[in-house]
Amino acid sequence: MYTQFFGFKERPFKLVPDPDYLFLGKTHEEALAHLRYAVGQGEGFVEIIGEIGTGKTMLCRTFLEGLGPDVESAYIFNPRMDALDLLKAVNDEFGISAAHDSIKALVDELNTFLIEKKAAGRSVVLVIDEAQNLSRDVLEQIRLLSNLETTKDKLLQIVLAGQPELGVMLDSYDLRQLGQRISLSCRLSPLTYAETKAYIAHRVGVAALKPMTVFSRAATGRIYKFSGGIPRLINMACDRSLVTAFARNRLKVSGGMAKSAIRELSCRSEIHKKRSIKKAPGLIAASVAMVVVLAGAFLYFNPDPGGVTQNVSSELTLASEETKAASTLSLPETAGQSPPAQEQAARDDSAQLNPGIEDDAPAVVFQDFLMEKAGLLSRRAAFERILKQWEITGGLLADVSEPMDDLAFFSMAAGRQGLTATPVNQDFHQMIRLNLPAVLTFHHPSVEAPLYLTAVRALPAAMVFSAGEEGPEVEVPYDQMVKYWSGDAVVFWKNFYHYRGTIPVDAPGDSVITLKLHLRDMGFSHIEISGTYDPATRWAVQAIQARHGIPVDGVVGPLTKIVLYNEKSSLPIPHLWDQINIPDKLPAFEMLENDVDQTLSHPALRPE
Numbered sequence: 061m062y063t064q065f066f067g068f069k070e071r072p073f074k075l076v077p078d079p080d081y082l083f084l085g086k087t088h089e090e091a092l093a094h095l096r097y098a099v100g101q102g103e104g105f106v107e108i109i110g111e112i113g114t115g116k117t118m119l120c121r122t123f124l125e126g127l128g129p130d131v132e133s134a135y136i137f138n139p140r141m142d143a144l145d146l147l148k149a150v151n152d153e154f155g156i157s158a159a160h161d162s163i164k165a166l167v168d169e170l171n172t173f174l175i176e177k178k179a180a181g182r183s184v185v186l187v188i189d190e191a192q193n194l195s196r197d198v199l200e201q202i203r204l205l206s207n208l209e210t211t212k213d214k215l216l217q218i219v220l221a222g223q224p225e226l227g228v229m230l231d232s233y234d235l236r237q238l239g240q241r242i243s244l245s246c247r248l249s250p251l252t253y254a255e256t257k258a259y260i261a262h263r264v265g266v267a268a269l270k271p272m273t274v275f276s277r278a279a280t281g282r283i284y285k286f287s288g289g290i291p292r293l294i295n296m297a298c299d300r301s302l303v304t305a306f307a308r309n310r311l312k313v314s315g316g317m318a319k320s321a322i323r324e325l326s327c328r329s330e331i332h333k334k335r336s337i338k339k340a341p342g343l344i345a346a347s348v349a350m351v352v353v354l355a356g357a358f359l360y361f362n363p364d365p366g367g368v369t370q371n372v373s374s375e376l377t378l379a380s381e382e383t384k385a386a387s388t389l390s391l392p393e394t395a396g397q398s399p400p401a402q403e404q405a406a407r408d409d410s411a412q413l414n415p416g417i418e419d420d421a422p423a424v425v426f427q428d429f430l431m432e433k434a435g436l437l438s439r440r441a442a443f444e445r446i447l448k449q450w451e452i453t454g455g456l457l458a459d460v461s462e463p464m465d466d467l468a469f470f471s472m473a474a475g476r477q478g479l480t481a482t483p484v485n486q487d488f489h490q491m492i493r494l495n496l497p498a499v500l501t502f503h504h505p506s507v508e509a510p511l512y513l514t515a516v517r518a519l520p521a522a523m524v525f526s527a528g529e530e531g532p533e534v535e536v537p538y539d540q541m542v543k544y545w546s547g548d549a550v551v552f553w554k555n556f557y558h559y560r561g562t563i564p565v566d567a568p569g570d571s572v573i574t575l576k577l578h579l580r581d582m583g584f585s586h587i588e589i590s591g592t593y594d595p596a597t598r599w600a601v602q603a604i605q606a607r608h609g610i611p612v613d614g615v616v617g618p619l620t621k622i623v624l625y626n627e628k629s630s631l632p633i634p635h636l637w638d639q640i641n642i643p644d645k646l647p648a649f650e651m652l653e654n655d656v657d658q659t660l661s662h663p664a665l666r667p668e
Contacts (some may be wrong), residue, residue, distance in 0.1 A: 079121055085249070098217060110249075111223060111250070117221075120187050133187065139628055144166070170208070192229070256287070256289055257280050275313045279315050279318035283298060301317055304318075393566055426540055443499065444515040446479075467483055488538075497551070497552060502547050552634075553625065554633070564615070575597065
């Protein structure tokens with residue numbers, strides 16, 4: 061429809077896995093290399109895991125097409141079958157007899173074939189795509205195929221490609237024998253923003269037989285945010301965007317065109333949701349009727365026990381007021397106080413940051429807030445707000461959704477977006493001095509699951525948290541906050557100058573040179589530029605460490621890198637405090653001034 065208009069030989073974003081359009085992201089490139097290594101080394105089982113649409117089928121077909129003439133291969137792409145049918149399909153793919161109705165006879169035929177190929181110096185590879193659809197009985201039969209071997213080599217190499225459910229099955233106790241035989245495991249991740257941009261340009265170039273810029277930067281950003289870097293969703297959004305541009309007689313896709321196309325795609329899921337709701341109108345009506353009947357019966361036998369009517373009315377009024385409120389929720393709010401009285405209460409809270417405050421009203425409100433958000437304050441939502449603070453578009457990647465501990469989750473999620481996650485556990489004082497957005501973990505007394513809030517702003521008497529990317533902001537006094545804080549916190553920062561390793565422990569010389577240039581730019585002009593970490597450099601680092609209240613050891617690790625970057629006002633860093641107005645004396649975060657003064661007393665440490 062639009063191919064001639066744009067000068068394409070064919071549609072560049074078709075959903076078929078065409079190897080001509082192969083684009084290798086970092087994880088795809090690694091997986092393909094691992095597959096080729098497995099064939100060369102005669103590995104038994106290889107596992108490829110990836111979410112829907114991440115390119116598993118494309119990868120498998122590219123791998124098979126790249127095999128040399130000395131490799132026999134079979135590809136099973138529809139494994140919803142029992143063990144007998146699977147063996148018949150395998151034998152049929154290898155071109156050997158599949159007419160038997162006995163598993164033993166089929167395996168014997170396959171074994172004879174494998175021995176003949178081994179004697180001829182040829183390898184045999186079986187690739188099973190969509191392997192998450194295999195039953196446990198069929199997986200067990202596949203394990204038995206791996207027993208076809210000589211005393212030195214496996215006769216058959218098996219590649220299982222599937223969605224994350226496959227990994228869960230292979231890790232289960234029932235299939236532990238098969239799981240233990242997986243010698244190589246590859247995980248496909250969605251594309252990063254840079255890879256998405258290159259992916260779109262690559263497919264356009266292949267279809268146009270020349271480089272072309274068809275998608276604007278704004279359009280690419282919107283497509284990446286919609287797709288999360290998943291190739292199939294990228295193809296859908298790009299194809300629909302090209303249709304929209306063609307309809308408007310435009311040779312370039314703008315951000316608005318991409319937005320319009322994505323809105324059409326997104327409407328499908330909304331329509332499905334509405335249809336699902338319409339399927340059970342009787343059930344909904346019956347539920348409402350039941351609630352009304354029960355409420356009426358309750359009020360009939362209990363006209364107004366304990367002021368129930370009044371309490372319900374108050375709750376409805378409160379809900380109405382909350383609906384009209386601004387997105388920022390200020391805690392605490394003292395009922396019945398006039399505005400001047402509330403301002404005085406806020407000043408009183410600001411004046412005291414110690415845990416000795418006797419007024420427990422803020423704690424009750426914050427506790428209710430945590431209870432209300434139970435199960436909703438996820439680490440995904442918290443990290444998405446971190447991205448918003450850093451003005452990074454694109455959202456969280458699909459491969460970070462699998463179960464893992466918090467630090468592993470945040471480290472992987474941050475790494476995919478060019479950030480670094482550093483834990484600052486049990487040390488809120490240090491976290492506040494690092495002056496960066498952070499994710500804190502909270503525990504409500506009656507909720508088993510942890511709750512995650514993103515610290516977005518610091519005030520003299522309270523921390524402002526965000527409940528998700530678009531959620532309300534909540535202001536919590538420090539002394540009340542620590543009652544529910546688990547002690548776990550992760551700060552997120554960007555390594556702007558690409559410091560490698562820990563200086564001087566294991567860092568290369570170029571990182572030392574970069575550090576010295578950084579220090580000279582900060583005013584330490586006496587430092588000589590070389591790859592040697594000399595005493596003058598160490599003293600300068602110690603001065604900066606002391607200035608920011610982190611351990612003064614002269615070693616440039618994550619915390620020191622953070623404060624070095626914080627010293628550069630020109631860097632686009634989101635801060636909790638106004639960078640130049642971090643309070644020097646807060647009862648909760650007071651630095652050891654004697655140690656600082658002693659460290660800074662050395663003449664060489666004073667910037668010129």
